[in-house]
Amino acid sequence: MLTTLTVLASLFFIAHVYLLFTSFGKSGFQKQKYLWSHITLWVTGGLAFLVAVLFSGKGVSGVLDVFDTPGKAALLLLLAFVLSGTAHTIVKLLVMPRYSKSVA
DSSP: OHHHHHHHHHHHHHHHHHHHHHTEETTEEOHHHHHHHHHHHHHHHHHHHHHHHHHTTTTSOHHHHTTOSHHHHHHHHHHHHHHHHHHHHHIIIIIHHHHHHHHO
16 A cells, blocks of 8 residues: 555656646646646645555654654645645746746
């Protein structure tokens, strides 16, 4: 189960990166892909939280044992949302103004 959840989280993260970078293309900014890139990041955070809740403190992994309380595991969810918000702010304030100029 640990392997399955870890592979799933990895696949969702890879999908997040792919969707984020392909949101900007020759055909312009694709809002739908951009939204899905954020959703896949949130799912990745949710899966990481689930892995931490299920397997921390059981000696499976030293990294997982760091998240030995529900509060510490919840930090993974918070991290996913903070990363999403940070990425959105960077795209909105830095990338989109330059991208709009180069496409126009």
